[in-house]
Amino acid sequence: MKTTIKTGLLLFFICAFSAGLCGIINSITAPQILINTQKETEAALSAVSGGYALGEEIESSNASITMVIPLLDGDNKVAGYILELNANGYGGGMTIIASYLASGELMKAKMMANSETPGLGKKSENDWYMAMFEGLGGSSPLPTSKADLPSDQAQSVSGASITFSGVSGALNLGSSYVKGLGGAL
Numbered sequence: 001m002k003t004t005i006k007t008g009l010l011l012f013f014i015c016a017f018s019a020g021l022c023g024i025i026n027s028i029t030a031p032q033i034l035i036n037t038q039k040e041t042e043a044a045l046s047a048v049s050g051g052y053a054l055g056e057e058i059e060s061s062n063a064s065i066t067m068v069i070p071l072l073d074g075d076n077k078v079a080g081y082i083l084e085l086n087a088n089g090y091g092g093g094m095t096i097i098a099s100y101l102a103s104g105e106l107m108k109a110k111m112m113a114n115s116e117t118p119g120l121g122k123k124s125e126n127d128w129y130m131a132m133f134e135g136l137g138g139s140s141p142l143p144t145s146k147a148d149l150p151s152d153q154a155q156s157v158s159g160a161s162i163t164f165s166g167v168s169g170a171l172n173l174g175s176s177y178v179k180g181l182g183g184a185l
Contacts, residue, residue, distance in 0.1 A: 048099040048108040081178050087170035090162040096170050104179035105138030137175035
């Protein structure tokens with residue numbers, strides 16, 4: 001009985017020390033992680049803005065869209081929107097930042113946070129992957145399955161059907177959302 005109590009107390013103190021150490025390390029690294037995340041987001045916003053000025057963030061009426069930023073032309077009129085879209089892929093949640101013209105046409109998209117499979121779903125982080133969707137969504141529909149793609153593009157996303165479905169679903173949602181907003185705030 002004595003040995004069990006001693007072992008239990010020893011394990012308790014080891015766990016308490018480890019938890020305290022993890023808490024201290026987290027309090028030191030958390031601010032820098034937040035700064036790095038903000039820098040990544042700012043770089044992505046700049047990359048997808050298409051040269052338009054960024055307006056003030058507005059509230060989204062859709063739970064899968066966590067950020068809506070108007071794109072303003074030279075006359076300060078809304079030309080489109082940047083959206084932060086949440087989707088599900090094979091590895092779980094994905095975050096995509098995409099810009100749309102007010103007509104719902106996708107200008108540019110960038111994959112941000114994801115846990116997709118290296119060599120398959122991780123292809124979605126490449127510029128060429130998101131380029132498959134650019135220019136679509138306004139009067140031309142965005143692809144919803146690999147069958148909607150030309151054969152060379154369909155082969156390039158082969159083996160990552162769930163990732164493709166998640167990305168295309170999110171981009172389609174964004175296009176529909178922007179069409180609903182139009183050029184009005």
